[in-house]
Amino acid sequence: MNAMLDPDAPLRLNHAAKLAFPDGALTESGLHTEFRKGNLECERIAGKLFTTLNNIKRMRDKCRESQKARGSTCASEAAADCMGHSRRNN
Numbered sequence: 001m002n003a004m005l006d007p008d009a010p011l012r013l014n015h016a017a018k019l020a021f022p023d024g025a026l027t028e029s030g031l032h033t034e035f036r037k038g039n040l041e042c043e044r045i046a047g048k049l050f051t052t053l054n055n056i057k058r059m060r061d062k063c064r065e066s067q068k069a070r071g072s073t074c075a076s077e078a079a080a081d082c083m084g085h086s087r088r089n090n
Helices: 013-020 028-036 053-082
Strands: 043-045 048-051
Touching: 013 028, 013 048, 013 053, 028 048, 028 053
Parallel strands: none
Antiparallel strands: 043 048
């Protein structure tokens, strides 16, 4: 394997998963799920899905941002519940 792999080189999802998550934490199936959810950019060439290591990096950044947003929403809902208010009552 080339140690100087171009981060924009198209890779099949199974190979990209092995390179980006060498411990097996995320597999081809997980990357395909993130593609379907709109978090991972892919290219379909000859009926096969390809992505890049840079696309995976952007996916990770996007997922990290989504987690922050989710946390702030939950915190504000919890604060409203503590004060006896509910979004349903507003």
